Amino acid sequence: GDSVTQMEGPVTLSEEAFLTINCTYTATGYPSLFWYVQYPGEGLQLLLKATKADDKGSNKGFEATYRKETTSFHLEKGSVQVSDSAVYFCALSVEQGAQKLVFGQGTRLTINP
Amino acid sequence: DTGVSQDPRHKITKRGQNVTFRCDPISEHNRLYWYRQTLGQGPEFLTYFQNEAQLEKSRLLSDRFSAERPKGSFSTLEIQRTEQGDSAMYLCASSYYRGTVYEQYFGPGTRLTVT
Numbered sequence: 001g002d003s004v005t006q007m008e009g010p011v012t013l014s015e016e017a018f019l020t021i022n023c024t025y026t027a028t029g030y031p032s033l034f035w036y037v038q039y040p041g042e043g044l045q046l047l048l049k050a051t052k053a054d055d056k057g058s059n060k061g062f063e064a065t066y067r068k069e070t071t072s073f074h075l076e077k078g079s080v081q082v083s084d085s086a087v088y089f090c091a092l093s094v095e096q097g098a099q100k101l102v103f104g105q106g107t108r109l110t111i112n113p
Numbered sequence: 114d115t116g117v118s119q120d121p122r123h124k125i126t127k128r129g130q131n132v133t134f135r136c137d138p139i140s141e142h143n144r145l146y147w148y149r150q151t152l153g154q155g156p157e158f159l160t161y162f163q164n165e166a167q168l169e170k171s172r173l174l175s176d177r178f179s180a181e182r183p184k185g186s187f188s189t190l191e192i193q194r195t196e197q198g199d200s201a202m203y204l205c206a207s208s209y210y211r212g213t214v215y216e217q218y219f220g221p222g223t224r225l226t227v228t
Contacts, residue, residue, distance in 0.1 A: 004155075032214040043117075044156070044204065044219040051213045089155050098169045099208075099215045100146065103155030 002027045006090050006104035013080055014112050021075040021107050023064075023090035031092040033057075033066055033073040034101065038087045047075075047088070082111045115139075117220035119205050125226045126195055133191045134223045138207030144215055145188050147180060149173065150202040150222070162188060195227045 007022040025031065035047040035057070048057030053068035064075045073090060090104040118137045126132050138145050143164050148156035159178070160170045164185035174180075177195075182188040192199055202224050206217040 036219075043221040044206075046216060046218065049214065049216070091155070093214065098146075098158075098161050100158040100161060100169070101148075101156070101206075101217060102158070105153070105155050 002029075002031070002092060002094060002102045004090050004092055004102055004104035006088075006107050008107070010108040010110060012110045012112065015082055016079045017111075019075070019077040019080045019084075019109070021088055021090075021109070023073045023075065023104060025071050025073065025090075025092050027071075027092055027094055029094035029096060031094050032099075033064070034091045034093070035062070035064055035073070035075050036089045036091060036103075038089065038106075040086070044089065080109075080111050082113050085109060085111045117205055117207050117218055119203075119220040119223050121223055122221060123224045123226075125228065127228055128195060128197060130195055131191065131193045132195060132225065133189055134203055134205075134225075136188045136190070136205030136207075136220060138187070138205070139209075139218055142207035142209045142218075143185070144208040144217075145182055146206045146208070146217060147188070147190055148204040148206065150204055151200075156204050159190075192225075195225075197227045200225055200227045 032051045034049045036044045037047045048059040050057040050066035056065045087106045091101045093099040146161040147159040150156040162182040177193045202222045204222045206219045208215040208217040
């Protein structure tokens with residue numbers, strides 16, 4: 001079945017450090033890929049998405065590129081801030097039917113000043 | 114656009130009791146999804162509606178669970194005879210078709226604790 005595997009956390013970085021959170025997927029169809037973020041005490045928010053190979057999603061300084069050849073969608077940010085501390089979820093949906101989201105287990109990111 | 118709302122935000126119940134949660138989607142979103150999230154895990158799909166029709170249910174949704182979306186507006190999720198294993202965050206999301214994909218927007222969730 002469809003699945004998403006994320007880099008194990010927690011991840012702790014200093015402010016202004018470079019961030020990479022790895023995400024790989026397995027899908028029977030041709031999925032769309034998403035990153036969601038969950039700030040403390042809040043609901044899931046869509047951070048960025050990509051719907052076809054080589055698409056780059058970007059938002060708030062975060063980027064991720066849909067790599068079909070490596071079945072990956074790694075999240076990157078050049079310079080993190082304390083306010084980026086949250087749990088990040090990689091997810092996919094296949095284009096037919098429900099288009100339900102299949103999530104990875106999440107990666108908790110803490111940024112220290 | 115006020116976002117997806119869920120009520121209640123927290124529910125504590127005793128084992129064996131019935132509970133009902135409500136989700137109000139973003140207006141004009143024709144799809145509504147329910148997910149369950151346990152501690153330290155990503156959300157897992159439970160069921161979804163297209164307008165008022167329930168089109169798919171996960172095998173996670175035992176016969177103690179029932180969901181409705183009368184008139185294609187708000188939705189309710191009921192759990193009968195709750196068990197301790199039902200303790201989780203229950204998330205609702207609504208979506209609309211944007212280009213090539215349904216983008217899902219999540220509510221804040223209802224945290225259920227079964228004692």
